[in-house]
Amino acid sequence: MSAAWVKLALLSHGVAIDPSFSAWFTGQAGAVRRRNFYNSPVWDPHEIGSIPQEIRLATHGPPVTVAVNVYGDDEWKLSASEGGPQVDNRRLGVSWAVDLVDDLECLRTSPALAETANLYGGSALSFFSPRACYFFADSTQCRFCSLAGTAAETSYVNRLTSTQVRNAVAAVLAHPQAADRVNQVMIVGGNERGLDAGFARHVSLVRAAAEAIDAAGLTGEVSVHLVTMPPRDLDLVKELGAVPGVHCGFNLEAWDPAIFERIAPGKAADYGHAPILAALERLVEVVGEYRAHSILIAGLEPPSSTLDGAAALAAMGVSPIINAFHSDVHSAIGLKVRPSYGHLAQVAAGLSELYEAYPIRPYWKGCGRNALDFEASHGMFAGEPPALGGAR
Numbered sequence: 001m002s003a004a005w006v007k008l009a010l011l012s013h014g015v016a017i018d019p020s021f022s023a024w025f026t027g028q029a030g031a032v033r034r035r036n037f038y039n040s041p042v043w044d045p046h047e048i049g050s051i052p053q054e055i056r057l058a059t060h061g062p063p064v065t066v067a068v069n070v071y072g073d074d075e076w077k078l079s080a081s082e083g084g085p086q087v088d089n090r091r092l093g094v095s096w097a098v099d100l101v102d103d104l105e106c107l108r109t110s111p112a113l114a115e116t117a118n119l120y121g122g123s124a125l126s127f128f129s130p131r132a133c134y135f136f137a138d139s140t141q142c143r144f145c146s147l148a149g150t151a152a153e154t155s156y157v158n159r160l161t162s163t164q165v166r167n168a169v170a171a172v173l174a175h176p177q178a179a180d181r182v183n184q185v186m187i188v189g190g191n192e193r194g195l196d197a198g199f200a201r202h203v204s205l206v207r208a209a210a211e212a213i214d215a216a217g218l219t220g221e222v223s224v225h226l227v228t229m230p231p232r233d234l235d236l237v238k239e240l241g242a243v244p245g246v247h248c249g250f251n252l253e254a255w256d257p258a259i260f261e262r263i264a265p266g267k268a269a270d271y272g273h274a275p276i277l278a279a280l281e282r283l284v285e286v287v288g289e290y291r292a293h294s295i296l297i298a299g300l301e302p303p304s305s306t307l308d309g310a311a312a313l314a315a316m317g318v319s320p321i322i323n324a325f326h327s328d329v330h331s332a333i334g335l336k337v338r339p340s341y342g343h344l345a346q347v348a349a350g351l352s353e354l355y356e357a358y359p360i361r362p363y364w365k366g367c368g369r370n371a372l373d374f375e376a377s378h379g380m381f382a383g384e385p386p387a388l389g390g391a392r
Contacts, residue, residue, distance in 0.1 A: 003057035003064040004372075004380035006087070006096050008344040009388040011324040011370060014071030015078045015087060017051060024080035025052065030108070031100040032119055034068065054121055054369040055085070058097035062378050065101070065121045067369035069326050071335065092388065104182075106175045116160065116168045119182075121367020124225070125172055126186040127205065129160035130198075133190030140266030142253065144297065146330035147190050159201075162208035169212035179218065183365050185209045188227045195271075199231035203239045210243045219244055225363060227251060227295075229271065230279030237279070241286045247363060249293035249321060250279050255309025259301045263333075280318050289317035293363045298347045298372070299325030299339030307350040319360040322351055322372045344372070345385040351376040 025031065032053040055078070057064040068078070076089050078098070088095045101122040107114045120126040135141040169185055172178045187205050192198030209224045216222075227249040231237065240246055252273065254260040261268040267276070276294075283292040296309050310320035324344055327335045354360060355377050362373035375381060 001386045002380045003059045003096065004375035005386050005388060006057055007064050007066045007375065008348060009341050010066050010076055010087065012339055012341040012344055013073045013075045014069040015076045016074040017070060018077050018079035021078045021080045021085060024085065028100055030102045032103040052100055054101055055098040056101060058099060063366040064375060065367055065369045067326060071327065104172060104178045106172055106178060113168055113171060116164055117172065120186060121364060121369050123181055123183045123365060123367045124186045125169065125182050127160055127165055129189040129205065130192065131158045131190065134193040135191060135266035138266060140269060142264045143332040144263060144325060146328040160205065162204045165205045166208035166212045169209050170215060173212065173216040173218060182222060184223050184225050186225045191229045195229055196231045196233050196236060199228055199236055202226055202228045206243055206246060223247060230276060234279055234282045237282050237286050246287055247291045247293060248283055248287055249295060249363060250276055250283060251295040252276055253295060253297055254301045255296055256301050256305045263300055281316060284317040290319045290359055290361045292318045293321050294318055295321040295323055297323050297325050298344055299337060303343055303346040306347050310351060310354055314354050314358040314360050319363065321363045322347060323370050324372065326370050341389040348372050348376060348381040352379065352381040
């Protein structure tokens with residue numbers, strides 16, 4: 001059985017934290033702790049103490065990185081024994097060894113760096129700016145988004161400057177350990193009401209990151225990845241053309257236009273589904289085929305709709321990003337919706353077929369903790385899905 005199928009089960013059910021793991025994890029000083037930087041996945045009111053941001057399922061092949069989302073469902077449990085940590089499903093008789101992701105020493109020892117950047121999935125140096133979104137001010141935020149709640153609970157810088165990003169990337173890549181581990185720089189954030197100005201600001205951060213990567217002699221080894229709203233003036237997209245190897249995504253969230261309107265009301269009213277597709281076409285022209293991306297969230301529309309959208313995007317030269325919907329205490333949807341294992345397995349199998357038919361590329365290089373793309377690109381969802389569905 002491939003570790004990728006276990007990942008789908010964990011994304012569906014989440015994972016409970018056994019006291020044995022909590023006791024063991026206390027002594028793992030180097031591991032990445034869950035920080036309230038992107039979302040708050042802990043739903044169990046009895047869960048206390050720090051938890052890992054993600055785990056990696058032990059495998060001899062490419063990394064299988066999984067988010068540690070604690071939903072209060074104890075179907076799968078993260079525990080520890082003399083042999084180390086593992087995830088177990090006693091009902092199914094499944095036990096799988098896991099590895100922790102170590103944080104970068106420079107992020108552990110520099111509070112200033114840690115407030116600017118985050119290590120995502122073990123290999124992406126990520127920057128979140130701005131930590132605000134005008135859709136929340138209008139009460140039209142994406143219904144799955146937790147940005148307002150998480151931003152309110154932290155003191156991280158709201159809007160980063162290009163100088164801050166350039167200096168942070170340079171500082172991290174100056175450490176030999178980081179240079180060996182970081183394979184991409186990721187820039188994402190909320191949306192400014194002036195979409196053209198917001199896009200231009202994001203492009204400035206992309207350029208700053210690329211300059212630091214070039215100065216470190218790592219162009220071609222470390223790529224820059226941006227997810228943002230498209231500008232209203234699509235001529236601005238050409239500014240990305242000067243950044244070598246850049247990946248950029250304009251996210252549709254759902255393929256069905258009616259579902260898109262329901263889960264992303266601000267995007268629907270202020271931009272629209274068809275205009276985002278037009279912006280993606282322009283993006284392909286500028287950055288090249290399959291370095292343009294768009295997220296479709298598995299679990300917020302039927303699997304067939306997600307797969308129809310992924311196929312249509314691939315035919316356009318856009319690499320689809322398939323993220324499993326993960327519930328968040330701060331989002332409008334909350335815990336009302338969680339995809340079943342069977343739902344995710346159907347999407348994963350279809351996505352694998354797309355990777356055989358098109359030269360699409362994963363957005364995340366083995367660090368997408370809620371994404372299915374990297375595993376699909378390596379054929380890990382081949383064959384019949386094992387029976388890991390459980391009660392969901």
